[in-house]
Amino acid sequence: MTARRIEPDCPLLARAIVAGWVLLAAPIIARAAVGSADRARATRLVGFREENIGPEDLPSPTATPTPEASPAAQNGADSSPSAAPPAMAPEAAPSPNPQAWPPDAAEASPVIPPTPASGGQEGAALPGAAGAEPSSVPTELAPLGIGQMTPTLQISNASLRPLVASAATPALAASLRMTDRARKNILDGRPDDAIQLLSRAVSIDPGNSYAYFYLGRAWLAKKNYSQAVTFFNRAEMAFASNPDWLGETLAFEGLTYEQWGQPQQAEKEYAQALQATPGNLMARVGYTRLTVNSAPPPEVAAPAPSGSEAVPAPSEPPAPPPPAEPPPPAD
Amino acid sequence: MSFKRILKIALLSAVAVLLFTIPPGIYFFSRYYDSLEAEVVARFSGKRWNIPSRIYSDSTILYPGQNLKDLGFFQRLARLNYHRVAPGAVSARGEYSYDEKTGNLEIFLHSFSYPYRDFAGELVRINLSTNRVIQSIQDVGSGRAIYSTELEPELIGGIFQGNWKQRRIVRLSQVPPAFIDAILAAEDHRFYEHGGLDFLRIIKAAWVDLISRHIREGGSTLTQQLMKNFFLTNKRTFSRKIKEALMALIAEHLYSKQEILELYVNDIYLGQRGQEGIYGIWEASEYYFSREPRDLTIAEMATIAGMISAPNRFNPLKHPKAATFRRNEVLHLMVADGYISEPAYQQAVAEPLHARETFAESNDAPYFIDYVKSELATRYPPEVLTDEGLRIFTTLDVHTEKLAEAAVKRNLDDLETRYKFVRLREKKEPLEECLLALEPQSGKIRAMVGGRSYRISQFNRVTQSRRQPGSAFKIVTYAAAFQETLDGGPYQFLPTSYIDDAPFTWQYGDMQWTPKNYKDRYFGRVTLEFALQESLNSAAARIANAIGLDKVLAMAQRLGFGKLPPYPSIVLGGIEVTPMQLAQAYAIVANDGMKVQPYAITAVVDENGHVIEGHEFKAEQVLSPQVAYMMQFMFEQVINHGTGYGARAMGFTRPAAGKTGTSNDDNDAWFVGFTPNLLAVVWTGFDQKEPLGLTGAQASLPAWTMFMKDATVLRPLADFTVPPGLVDEKVDPLTGCKAPPNYPMTIEGVFPASLAPTRICPPLTAPLPVNSANHSMPAAPNPMTDPND
Known part of the structure; x- marks a missing residue:
């Protein structure tokens, strides 16, 4: 190479070339400047779609059914049927919430809870109920006097373990275990899961009538009343020789009709339930509620809820507002 | 010209050329760069793969009291790729051991994501009695007894476009x-050090290729391989390689090593299972070793890693020697790179290749899969089904399906062997048969065989073939009659009521219809029970005529047959129905009058585990339970004494009910029957309506019986239960009075409580004119002398 710098022959040419170069390079530089912003955005990655590999060990498909001794306020006194819950009165009259049964929302209800043998609970009930005797409730069924009969709480809320233990065939036992899990799902407020389990339970042993009962309860929880009634009827048929569960089924059927807005039918069902199991609390209370409601409502406003529970009452009842105290005796 | 001047011109022209080509060159190159970059970014962050949907059978629940043989248990295990090991040696998911002496069966269940819960595979021990009945089940980990466990569903099909890339x-x-480590050692051991291209390797590969004069070593890094896989076609041209190299550089620049690696291990092609391609290391470890990646041994990992470069050549199932050789090569590379220690290396190399044979028998149920797909097509667009990795859980039980297929096959073989005219007719077209099995109470379809061979004909006769049911349709007339009676209609039709089975003509409008009995044999005054049992046409027509055709049509609609034309001939099945419809109608009777829609799909789960579709268990009471029981009772007589007696003759002893059906012209032979918990319908005939010449009892009943005998053993033995409101009475067949004990001739009937006979029969003074052969049947007129015939 020579030591001299190479001089282009024409300075103008040189400048033109440089200018052309700059012009050509400009868009590229501009693009690069813009492009890196885009790139920066794009590098924010979207992660892989995740697949359920399930690294944590979840409990076995079937755990031992635990005795239903949950302290939850909802299902308070399941395990101690002799100690009636303080809030004996059920949910707001025409729209009771079965999942809260036995309920703790003991607000405006005209129902006079039958005082249990253990006694001393009626203080927690209603303003107007303090002095009222069960015998003043107008009903043609034999009234429960004090100490006469211990009302039975809903047996369908309790564990089905005794049934499983006494199941006649292994298929029935397996089916009942699945039904028990479905029962828990219903009480936990997951009726869809319950329905899945129950359809499998029916598949294992179609002779398991408890599955049909819980199907009724699950559909009731989903507010599909006609399906609930269909399944309750089926269970009813199967429980013909099992008065406890027959009464239970009829009581829930009554509840279904009540929520559905058919009080006459509900009353019939409750009455039938009481024929089968006079001590069925839900039936007793429901029946009384419906028959008492047919009396003219008094002018007393809705009473304050009793202090023993925290859960407020469910939605407004569509029917005429329940009277705050039982109506005066007919005679 | 002087040298200097030439030089000057040369330099100037070189500069000029450069000046004029570099800027556009840079420009075009940067555009190219951007397009490649866009492609890389799109592949990394956009939707990476089209994941086909998978269709699963139902899971199998195991509980104490079940007999493993009845369940077809060991075949299920084989289909699910569980492998047997020595007792006490069960260590990984997918293994089981069975010690016949102690009766202990230990299974390490696969983990599985069920629709509503995830199950991490667990080791369970099942204690069996000597005849393989489950006594108890324990969870080995915690030692406590569990009451039931579940065998996961079987993969029975997939929905995919083009190739099945699983x-x-x-x-x-x-x-x-x-x-x-194994993968890196095998494919790209400087992965973490290079920036996308491994120049050392490229040079070495070029040198090696040059020396050996053919391509021996690939110089591609993992990143390059990944880019290569992004392309659909596999052009091995220079320009393609350059493109891949550039993209590899870009990818390395934009994404971390981890991200690239993650994409890579899920992307690689690792072999073929039939028409299904195995992609990704998860599928590969499941397929070749029946284990999850976390359960593999070092040697097994090295085997899979070795397959990456040539999946078919190093397939451990097909070429175990080559696979072992390659595995050892990879292990050697691993120890050379320091990934594993020397003793581990020795151990791994010494390990024999566990070439687990995969299950050869197919477990597909092609007609059922088609049915599932058609159901899904009504709810999901096709791209979602082929690309979104849905998992579809169905009601099919593979064991029951196999029983159904076997029954159909055997029956067709029997018919072809036994009847020459069938063989003659088969010269024109093959004899076809279909079978559907479902559970009446839950509605689950357990088996669906749509024809004799899916390869020959994909036409699903169960759901698409509309044929005349013949007297199987009498369920409608009798159910209508009973329901009318129960509802307080003017007629009293009960199983023990009488009807005159004599030739009769039905006038409707200005037309007439005269139904004929089989072989023109008429029995005169018979009970409804007998009329159904012997499938007497004239009697059925009279019943329908008595209650009114409109009642029959209404009942047909209630039972799911839809709106039918108002012709009297429908009473004897003069319309066309599908086997599915017939099954549904009989299922209503089997289910005590409750209609549960038969279904195949239990749940559809998306790739994130969310259940996007479940099945709701709904029912509708369309018949009174009492009516349903009366029908069950009569259908039981069909099997015990009537046209369905062949089932008993073949050794089927469970309480069962059913009905034969043969269409006019003998084109179709049906049998539909049920036990209290399983229902099956069989149709036999020629697709082109060639006359079959066989009755339902001859052609379809044997298949039904063969199937039911095997399929009902795994279900609880149950009898039909009498609902409340019905009483069982023995009555005098001639007068219908309530028979006192020791009455010489009685028939048993069920009556609604309000309609039960109350009058007790007066004592007999003279012998009754009875047919002494079977005193439970009324006297049949003598065809030789009776003027009625």
């Missing part, structure tokens, strides 16, 4: 580090 995505965190 892959399951893993995260890098779920892959054991040793596996990554």
Whole structure:
């Protein structure tokens, strides 16, 4: 190479070339400047779609059914049927919430809870109920006097373990275990899961009538009343020789009709339930509620809820507002 | 010209050329760069793969009291790729051991994501009695007894476009580090050091290729391989290689090593299972070793890693020697790179290749899959089904399906052997048969065989073939009659009521219809029970005529046959129905009058585990339970004494009910029957309506019986239960009075409580004119002398 710098022959040419170069390079530089912003955005990655590999060990498909001794306020006194819950009165009259049964929302209800043998609970009930005797409730069924009969709480809320233990065939036992899990799902407020389990339970042993009962309860929880009634009827048929569960089924059927807005039918069902199991609390209370409601409502406003529970009452009842105290005796 | 001047011109022209080509060159190159970059970014962050949907059968529940043989248990295990090991040697998911002496069966269940819960595979011990009945089940980990366990569903099909590329995505965190080491050692051991292209390798590969004069070594890094896989076509041209190289550089620049690695392990092609391609290391470890990646041994990981370069050549199932050789090569590379220690290397190399044979028998149920797909097509667009990795859980039980297929096949063989005219007719077209099995109470379809061979004909006769049911349709007339009676209609039709089975003509409008009995044999005054049992046409027509055709049509609609034309001939099945419709109608009777829609799909789960579709168990009471029981009772007589007696003759002893059906012209032969918990319908005939010449009892009943005998053993033995409101009475067949004990001739009937006979029969003074052969049947007129015939 020579030591001299190479001089282009024409300075103008040189400048033109440089200018052309700059012009050509400009868009590229501009693009690069813009492009890196885009790139920066794009590098924010979207992660892989995740697949359920399930690294944590979840409990076995079937755990031992635990005795239903949950302290939850909802299902308070399941395990101690002799100690009636303080809030004996059920949910707001025409729209009771079965999942809260036995309920703790003991607000405006005209129902006079039958005082249990253990006694001393009626203080927690209603303003107007303090002095009222069960015998003043107008009903043609034999009234429960004090100490006469211990009302039975809903047996369908309790564990089905005794049934499983006494199941006649292994298929029935397996089916009942699945039904028990479905029962828990219903009480936990997951009726869809319950329905899945129950359809499998029916598949294992179609002779398991408890599955049909819980199907009724699950559909009731989903507010599909006609399906609930269909399944309750089926269970009813199967429980013909099992008065406890027959009464239970009829009581829930009554509840279904009540929520559905058919009080006459509900009353019939409750009455039938009481024929089968006079001590069925839900039936007793429901029946009384419906028959008492047919009396003219008094002018007393809705009473304050009793202090023993925290859960407020469910939605407004569509029917005429329940009277705050039982109506005066007919005679 | 002087040298200087030439030089000057040369330099100037070189500069000029450069000046004029570099800027556009840079311009075009940067555009190219951007397009490649866009492609890389799109592949990394956009939707990476089209994941086909998978269709699963139902799971199998195991509980104490079940007999494993009845369940077809060991065949299920084989289909699910469980492998038997020695007792006490069960260590990984997918293994089981069975000690006949102690009766202990230990299974390490696969993990599985069920629709509503995830199950991490567990080791369970099942104690069996000597005749393989489950006594108890324990969870070995915690030692406590569990009451039931579940065998996971079987994969029975997939929905895919083009090729079935089965892959399951893993995260890098779920892959054991040793596996990554194996892959890196095998394919790209400087992965973490290079920036996308490994120049050392490229040079070395070029040198090696040059020396050996053919391509021996690939110089591609993992990143390059990944880019290569992004392309649909596999052009091995220079320009393609350049493109891949550039993209590899870009990818390395934009994404971390971890991300690239994660994409890579899920992307690689690792072999073929039939028409299904195995992609990704999860599928590969499941397929070749029946284990999850975390359960593999070092040697197994090395085997899979070795397959990456040539999946078919190093397939451990097909070419175990080559696979072992390659595995040892990879292990050697691993120890050379320091990924594993020397003793581990020795141990791994010494390990024999566990070439687990995969299950050869197919477990597909093609007609059922088609049915499932058609159901899904009504609810999901096709791209969602082929690309979104849905998992579809169905009601099919593979064992029951196999029983159904076997029954159909055997029956067709029998018919072809026994009847020459069938063989003659088969010269024109093959004899076809279909079978549907479902549970009446839950509605689950357990088996569906749509024809004799899916390869020959994909036409699903169960759901699409509309044929005349013949007297199987009498369920409608009798159910209508009973329901009318129960509802307080003017007629009293009960199983023990009488009807005159004599030739009769039905006038409707200005037309007439005269139904004929089989072989023109008429029995005169018979009970309804007898009329159904012997499938007497004239009697059925009279019943329908008595209650009114409109009642029959209404009942047909209630039972799910839809709106039918108002012709009297429908009473004897003069319309066309599908086997599915007939099954549904009989299922209503089997289910005590409750209609549960038969279904095949239990749940559809998306790739994130969300259940996007479940099945709701709904029912509708369309018949009174009492009516349903009366029908069950009569259908039981059909099997015990009537046209369905062949089932008993073949040794089927469970309480069962059913009905034969033969269409006019003998084109179709049906049998539909049920036990209290399983229903099956069989149709036999020629597709082109060639006359079959066989009755339902001759052609379809044997298949039904063969199937039911095997399929009902795994279900509880149950009898039909009498609902409340019905009483069982023995009555005098001639007068219908309530028979006192020791009455010489009685028939048994069920009556609604309000309609039960109350009058007790007066004592007999003279012998009754009875047919002494079977005193439960009324006297049949003598065809030789009776003027009625």
